[in-house]
Amino acid sequence: MSLIQSISSTLKTWVFKKKLLKFSGRFRQDPEACFYCPEMCRFSCPTAETLKDNTVTPRGKMSLLHLAERGFSAETIAGSEAQRNWYLEQCTGCGRCTEYCVYENDVASNLMNERAKYFSREAVLKAGTGDDAGYVQPAAFSDMLDELRALEGVVLLCEPGRRDWWRAHPKTLDDLGVAEISEVQLPFREWDWGKLADIQIEAIGEALGDCTQIWVESPEAAWFLAKAVKEDRESLSSEVRLVWQRFFALLAAREFGPDVSFHESYHLSRLFPRLGYSIPMYERGLMPFHSGWNSLDCGGEGFYQLAYPGTAREIGVRFLHDLAKDGRALEKIVCQSYACTQHLHGLTDAKVVYWLDELVEGADGSNS
Ligand code: SF4
Ligand code: SF4
Incomplete structure (x- = not known):
């Protein structure tokens, strides 16, 4: 295909997706759009495809949110709150459905927010019963904060278990201008799952307050810092950068x-x-x-x-x-x-x- 044909084809696709396939304005809210959608993203969902279960397609999961908006209880829709949450959990957060969606609906964030509501209700119910309602053990969380508070200047948060690798490659480390390395495990999975309280996210941001720049090796941890800690909270003033950004050209x-x-x-x-x-x-x-x-x-x-x-x-x-x-x-x-x-x-x-x-x-x- 020539360059002109390629540009023309890209433009046609864009016009088709953005103009002709638009939903009616009244269905533009995310869960509602999914509820009435012929499910163009169905094939892209790894959990629905792996579980071979039509109830956990992106549309299936988002429909639970829309039905709640319309006043249907969890018991009516799924049998119980816990069962409803099981459906909401069947998402890796990969964003593939968003990629294939005409509307670019952010299914993963919608599901994450809904799970967070469920888990915070659970936490309130469990408070005072002696059960552990959190997923990051309080002692481990406190130790992690202590380690983060000790960091200052330009730091590298390396993947857990890789500090020795970095120490064995001082030139690579020097390229980042890093003074300190930490292999602390940030609770990004718990956050993605909806199980990290806002107050804990804020505490992480505050603990990193003395860092002027944070190099992050893990894309998952960087995503957590950028989306949850840095973008939504003002307490983290330092720059989050990925090691990939520094070295990608060499690779x-x-x-x-x-x-x-x-x-x-x-x-x-x-x-x-x-x-x-x-x-x-x-x-x-x-x-x-x-x-x-x-x-x-x-x-x-x-x-x-x-x-x-x-x-x-x-x-x-x-x-x-x-x-x-x-x-x-x-x-x-x-x-x-x-x-x-x-x-x-x-x-x-x-x-x-x-x-x-x-x-x-x-x-x-x-x-x-
Ligand atoms: S994410 Fe987009 S394509 Fe998928 S069901 Fe929802 S509206 Fe339809
Ligand atoms: S973000 Fe969740 S719902 Fe969407 S394709 Fe990935 S696993 Fe499926």
């Missing part, structure tokens, strides 16, 4: 052979651009054109793994199975998220490599 210069697949992070490719953050190589949809890599995105397990590890594993298995069916390269998978390397080990015979390991391989002598 982009690499040629990956046809037997290598690059497993991108949906946080980087899909979610961050929605916040208006510039993530190099991830202006939506451009990644394969930029790199020529064999790129893929599993749809994610993220916080879902915390809630339903068995189904999360099934999502991973299904994802690999689909790739094999498509004849995709599976000799080696380079993962953009360290968490994904952990998920994929044991699910595939492919060599699973973390992108920073891939990047420094060969250049390591000058790095260490």
